[in-house]
Structure formats: structure tokens, C-alpha cells
Amino acid sequence: MSAFLGGKGCQGSAEQGTAGSWEGKGKGKGKGKGREGKGREGKGREGKGREGKGREGKGREGKGREGRDSGNTQAVRGKGRGQYCVGVACVVGVPIGGGLMAYVTVAPPPARGPPSRHRRRGPRPRGGRRLAAGPGGAGPAALIAARGGRGAAMERVVLVTGASGGVGLALCQRLLEEDGRIHLCIACRNEQKSEATRDLILATHPAAQVSTVEVDLGNLASVLRAARELRCRFQRLDFVYLNAGIMPNPHVNFKALWHGLLTGKLLHMLTTAEGVMTQTDRLNGDGLQEVFATNLFGHFMLVRQLQSLLCGNEKPSRLIWTSSSNARESAFSLSDYQHAKGQESYSSSKYATDLTSVVLNRKFNGQGLYSSVVCPGLVMSNMTYRILPVFLWKLLMPIMWLIRFFAKTYTLTPYNGAEAHVWLFKQKPEYLDSLVKYHSCTSGLGRCYVEPRKMDVDEDTAEKLYQKLLELEEQTLEKYHDLLD
């Protein structure tokens, strides 16, 4: 469990140093090691005084909630505009790899305009090529902010997995609409996808601060490498959207649908896919069931490895898992938690996600880390296009719009599907119920809103699953000990 402490190599004795003492104290100058500067983060983590005051724009959050009870559900329409911060101008050193520093000016951005222009000396930071170079060239400023250095601008750092398309991409765009000053770190499977995604985001938000990190969540070595990279790059993460997911080889059971029509269960089946969808899973390179590994365990490992960036920060950090209304207890079994035997690996993995989130809250709320689960509803994305051919979905679209009058979780577009994710971005986590799943909904007339629904989770089962995940984590860390700091 040594990696549980996280950030050893990158943070190590850093907090004993002073801000700006990073240069020259790096343990090594070779590749990789040069990034490990003693005292590199200095007193930044504490960010004494400067971060605390005036961070939240008065009244901007106020309109977030409107309740409407219906059974165990409550409609919530988010009108809040999120939190905004006020920065303090200063010149600070940015570690740029290889033991070098760049000095940048971090000034409070104008009220509505793009982030302020900064000055940079020396080579670009590692990975800097991928940072936004819009007006204000936000890359280093974002890193400074992310490190929470003294006097740094207070941008929130948001990591999104599965950002290359569908809900993840729409989420990135929507988060930037909410707060153009966040530092967005997009996690995609490979460099090509990262670049393409970053370009897409910058096309609509040219001043955005966007960096990338490569991670294949179905490959634990890749997860460990990505976590190490993130620990080196950032000092804290404010939001981690654990959104990437797969549903391989989906099959629709049309006979079950017909039966549902005859028994009056069709609407329920159409909104939860219960009894309608099956998948064929397989083992991945780590010897784990691929769906479990990608949808849950890869993310779980990532979170655990990033614990040092997520816990004990001045403000709470947030995990937001993209689950599904297809998560069902009946598809999940503790004795087969990877779902090697059944044909509903997707449903099982999402149920296991719900359980995991519940336990994470129990274990980490005290350390300022909060976890929530959302369902984006039925969204037309690459995932759904694997269930039925695109042309068939297009033909079915008028029917789906009609169904939406009865099935509000037919959000249909990635933009609508990201409603709950964005709503959570604007909420104070202390007021959220960890046993609730937040569903993105769209009314028949196209209005987006969020509906919290109590989850069908047994906390005892959740704890037992968590212990199993810890055991698996321990085996993984033993196997990949060379990738640990």
C-alpha cells in the first residue's frame, strides 16, 4: 500500500523548501529525474492567506437548486454559474523539467476577457506543446495555479477521462463555458487523440488552458505512468471526472423488448436497458476482465495514485464517476466482481462503480475528498453507435424524441448528457447525498435538468468490494513496483 501515499517522488521533501527553490535542487538531471526537485513546491501547498480571501463570487452559486419531490426523487435545475476566483499578480518560477525554471507573470484575468498574458523564459515545460497557446498563453500559469504556489492564480484544475468524444468532450466544452479559467487536463488513450481533442476544445475556447495526459485505463502500467506524470505536474486536483467507459460487443435482445411490450415493462426496459442488453467481455493484458478494468479498476487505481493531489487541500476535491441507470444489483456478484461468468459486464461494472463511490465517501470525506456518481442518460455517442448502426439510430430519432416526453433520461445529445456533471461542478459537495445518483434529464421540449435518485446499494457489500479492490491494487503494485516513485 505504499503508493497510497502518492506523490513520493515528485513531492517528497518539496514542502520543506521555499517557493522558487526548485531550480538546482533537483535530484537528477537525466530524463524524468530532473523533474524531482527538492523543495520545488515550496510552501505552495498551504497557499497561506492569498487563496482564502474573496475566492467565491458573491451570489453566483445562489440559484443552483430548486426542489420538486416525486417519490424518492427530486428535480434540481441548476442555474448557478459556478465559483470564480480572484487572483493576485506575481512573478513566479515554473519548473519546466530537466531542472529548469521558467518565470511567468500570473495576473488576475479581466472580469470577462481571456486569462492574462504571461511572460515565459527558457524552453517550454514538458508537455507544454500541448498547452493552449491562445491569448494569454495559459499553460505555465495554469501549472503555477495547479501547484497552488504562493500568490498563484486560483484556477481550479479539472481532469477528465474519456475526453476524446461523446459525453466527455461535451463536458469539457461545457465546463469551459461555466468557468473559462479552469485548467482542463484531458486524459485520452493516445497522443493523437489527445491532440485532436485539445484542438477541438481550443477551436471553441481559444483562451482555454488545456493540457493533456495519455492514459489507457484498461492498461494498469499506463494508469500508473499517467498518475506519476500528473503528480509531477500538479500539486492538487479540484475535480476528477472519471468518465471513460466501454461496452464491448453489445447485443440487443429484441425478444425481450417484445416481451416487455406485452407485459407493460417496455418503458422501464428502454430507460434502463434491463434485460435488453448483453455484452461479450474478455481478458485484457493484465489478466483482468476488460470492462471491469476500464470502467472501474483503472479509474480506482488512478484515484488511489492521485490521493496526494486530492486529499487535504484547502478546498474539497471531487470525484465524479459516470455511471449508468443500467447499473443493477442483480448483474453484480461479490464472488465474481469482475463479471467473468455473466453477460452483463457493463451493468456489473457500473454497479461496482456506485458501490465504490459510496465507500470512497466514507473513507475520504474527512480528508476533503468527495465522490459522486452521475448517469448521462441515453446519449448518441460512439458507445451507442456500437449497439445499433448509425443509420438505424437516425431513423429511430423521431421516435426517440417522442419517447422523451415519457422517458426524461433520453437526453440524446452529449451536451444534454453532461448536464448532471456540470451541475455537480457548481455544488458544494458537503450538501450532496453520497447514496444518490444524479441523472441528466431532458424534458420533451428539450429543457435540461438534473434528477437525483436514491441508489440501490448495500453499504456492507460496498465495503467488501472495496476490500477486494484493495487486494487487487496490492497485487498490481507488486507487479509494477518499478513504475512507482
Ligand SMILES: NC(=O)c1ccc[n+]([C@@H]2O[C@H](COP(=O)([O-])OP(=O)(O)OC[C@H]3O[C@@H](n4cnc5c(N)ncnc54)[C@H](OP(=O)(O)O)[C@@H]3O)[C@@H](O)[C@H]2O)c1
Ligand atoms: N452513451 C450512453 O447512452 C451512456 C449511458 C450511460 C452511461 N454512459 C457512460 O458515459 C461515459 C461516456 O460514454 P460515451 O457515451 O460518451 O461514449 P464514448 O463516446 O464511446 O466515450 C467513451 C470515452 O471513453 C474513452 N475510453 C474508452 N476506453 C478507454 C480506455 N481503455 N482508456 C482511456 N479511455 C478510454 C473513449 O476513448 P477512445 O476515443 O479512445 O475510445 C472515449 O473518450 C461512459 O462511462 C459510459 O459508460 C453512456
